[in-house]
Amino acid sequence: MKKYRFIKRTIIAILITTLIVGCGTMEDTGTNATTPTETKTAIKEERNTSQHDQVKVEKDEKSESDPQNESKKLGDMVEVTRVVDGDTVNVLYNGKEETVRLLLVDTPETKHPSKPVQPFGPDASSFAKEILAGNQVQLEFDGPKRDKYDRLLAYLWIDGVTFNQMLLEQGLARLAYVYDPPYTHFEAYMKAQNRAKNSETGIWSKEGYVTDEGFYYQDDEEKAVHKAEPKAEEASNDLSYDPEGPDRDCGDFDSQQQAQTFYEAAGGPDSDPHRLDGNDRDGVVCESLP
Incomplete structure (x- = not known):
């Protein structure tokens, strides 16, 4: 009889222990476990954060060359x-x-x-x-x-x-x-x-046309020499200044012909880097000079 009671008490103790452990596990599960709905929500939030960061990066990169931003300068x-x-x-x-x-x-x-x-x-x-x-x-x-x-x-x-x-x-x-x-x-x-x-x-x-100094073409040298040869009437004129030198105005010349020669040597009438032709652009410069 005593032996039966001992076995009975042992079984009850085991059942109580099992019940306590089980409750503890359920409580832990209830506290830490993630339901399917919570998992989907977390993934969605992570994806939105990632997309937000990507959009921000793209905007930052675009801002470096975006004409709308550039227009401020x-x-x-x-x-x-x-x-x-x-x-x-x-x-x-x-x-x-x-x-x-x-x-x-x-x-x-x-x-x-x-x-x-x-x-x-x-x-x-x-x-x-x-x-x-x-x-x-x-x-x-x-x-x-x-x-x-x-x-x-x-x-x-x-x-x-x-x-x-x-x-x-x-x-x-x-x-x-x-x-x-x-x-x-x-x-x-x-x-x-x-x-x-x-x-x-x-x-x-x-090939070889573009150089550090500019452009080189095999016919350039010969053509440049030919173009640089002055006409007889031009040879008698005095080119007072370097056409590629400092900026000049009409006050730098003694005569209209001297200014005209300089103007044409500088590229006129197609180009007038020294602005000697004024606003009329008639190809005749410094008309007030003698």
């Missing part, structure tokens, strides 16, 4: 009154006509006083006229605002992109004149040039 709209060549234009700026030299790009020559027309020079000029002539653009300055010829140095923004980069993309210009780094758009321009170079577009289609 740009000046007022100005009109392109004349395309001189691929990398030089005239604009109406602050009530007067100014010459703008495009930053960081160099196109082949078309109107240089001592160099012949170089391959892709006319293409660059035609492209500039097609995109810019008579249109509104915005100027962005980056570093010194003017060069030694008193020309404005700027990026030209049109339709949300810079024309400077368009020239590089088209293989119509080389990246050049990096005088005052760092420049805002240098990296983007380098990538644009590399794309044109890798695809052998435009100036990059001629």
Whole structure:
């Protein structure tokens, strides 16, 4: 009988212990377990957070080159009154006509006083006229605002992109004149040039044509010498100053003929970097001189 009671008590003890352990497990499960609904909610929140972070990164990356953000640094709209060549234009700026030299790009020559027309020079000029002539653009300055010829140095923004980069993309210009780094758009321009170079577009289609100093074409030297030979009547005229030297005005010359010779040597009437022709652009300069 005593043995039966002992066994009975042992069984009851085991049952009570099992019940207590089971309750503890259920309590733990109720506290820590995640239901399917909670799991889906957590995944959704994590996904939304990830998407939010990705959108933020994309916006941050876009802000570096977004024209809407860039426009905060740009000046007022100005009109392109004349395309001189691929990398030089005239604009109406602050009530007067100014010459703008495009930053960081160099196109082949078309109107240089001592160099012949170089391959892709006319293409660059035609492209500039097609995109810019008579249109509104915005100027962005980056570093010194003017060069030694008193020309404005700027990026030209049109339709949300810079024309400077368009020239590089088209293989119509080389990246050049990096005088005052760092420049805002240098990296983007380098990538644009590399794309044109890798695809052998435009100036990059001629092996050895693009150099660190400019453009070299095997016929350039012979043509330049021929072009530089003055006509008989021109030889007698005195060229007082270097056409590529410092900026000159009519007061620097003793006579109208002297100024006219200098003007034509500097590229006139197609180009007038020294602005000797005034506003009438009749090809006759410094008409007040004797």
